[in-house]
């Protein structure tokens with residue numbers, strides 16, 4: 001008991017006295033202090049009439065006399081509205097800005113997440129005259145530069161010349177939503193791209209962002225945005241990559257272009273996740289200023305209030321049949337099926353589509369596919385043209401698709417954090433939702449232990465009558481045959497492509513040598 005208690009105590013001193021988001025209540029927009037009336041209308045147009053508790057808690061810290069005095073670390077369940085919790089105060093704070101320049105940057109791990117967050121900003125920022133940009137690499141770098149930097153398109157170059165900061169190169173956006181790779185491209189190569197005016201940095205899905213280095217984007221950002229008085233202490237310099245070109249973007253002594261005579265504001269950071277890490281060695285990388293921890297309740301991990309969890313126990317070899325029977329039970333409700341890898345996602349989706357008469361539209365979504373294919377699938381899923389998405393963990397974090405009533409773990413997740421993020425694709429924004437996990441008898445103990453790491457929510461057995469499973473046997477057998485055939489075809493196609501490209505490579509090499 002004592003040992004268990006020790007494990008749940010946050011390690012960093014500032015994490016020991018958090019603000020409990022549970023103590024806040026939803027707040028109708030007309031009661032929200034200081035809310036710009038134009039933003040109120042924009043929110044109403046989004047169908048929002050009150051702010052969720054985490055949004056009220058962040059608003060209280062961000063707006064008012066002590067505005068953003070401290071950096072904010074926010075841990076709140078999936079679907080609780082963290083995006084608007086940071087977007088709204090940032091837009092309100094920037095609503096009085098006079099000169100357009102890049103003042104807020106939101107960094108996210110994937111393109112689809114960045115698109116999603118950009119949409120939230122785009123729904124409110126224009127109401128107060130702010131522009132939002134996206135740097136994720138979905139278009140050519142030249143096109144992206146022309147969106148972000150104000151200059152004639154023909155001059156959009158990617159060659160950075162530190163001596164040539166022509167006055168007409170200005171940011172076209174006040175707020176930028178970016179993935180780390182493309183952000184680094186702009187930092188290193190885009191003429192006119194500068195972080196010297198940055199006031200707000202948001203790191204969403206922080207624990208995922210801290211797990212990978214993503215071309216050292218974080219130490220680079222911190223170095224570039226450190227104000228000059230702090231840069232006497234060269235803490236991050238030794239980890240900055242040598243391609244580092246934009247030293248000119250480091251904040252200047254107390255003055256900023258367009259704001260002569262005014263002191264440069266401290267860069268405010270907001271970091272968020274439903275499963276925010278407590279690991280000091282990770283959090284220290286963020287170089288937080290006097291951080292304030294906002295969290296929901298006492299437990300290490302929390303599920304959304306209206307999430308129901310179920311386990312479905314079956315023999316491993318019968319899993320596809322149980323899955324189909326479950327999908328039939330769910331009667332075409334929107335559903336995400338998670339598997340453990342991109343390969344099994346592809347195989348399972350192909351197999352399900354070979355079940356004749358299923359009357360459910362099923363597609364796959366995984367990191368194995370091209371971004372354009374994934375985006376198209378996601379759009380169809382959002383619009384209800386498909387009902388079931390079979391997905392690898394590419395869909396696990398942050399994705400918000402309206403109307404997803406069920407999540408199915410076809411393969412049991414290895415970590416509680418993965419379970420939380422997967423399950424969190426349903427039961428969002430106070431809605432109900434169900435998460436089913438398919439297990440064999442051997443997996444039950446491991447699964448129960450896994451759930452105990454969270455708030456020990458009950459997870460009853462969901463039973464499917466064996467007759468409805470048995471009735472699928474012959475269709476399953478023929479679907480399996482078709483799958484084998486398809487896999488064979490795909491394998492030989494892959495070999496052919498591999499053979500062709502290796503032959504082309506050899507020919508190229510031969511030509512190259514003969515030219516020499």
Ligand SMILES: Nc1ncnc2c1ncn2[C@@H]1O[C@H](COP(=O)(O)OP(=O)(O)OP(=O)(O)O)[C@@H](O)[C@H]1O
Pocket residue numbers: 047048049050051052055076077078079080081082083084273274397398399400424428429
């Ligand atoms: N005040 C509000 N009123 C009604 N709906 C809201 C409100 N705030 C957010 N929402 C909706 O709630 C859903 C979840 O919001 P959001 O994606 O920001 O959650 P999240 O906490 O970031 O989740 P995750 O941890 O999974 O990323 C979205 O569909 C959003 O439009």
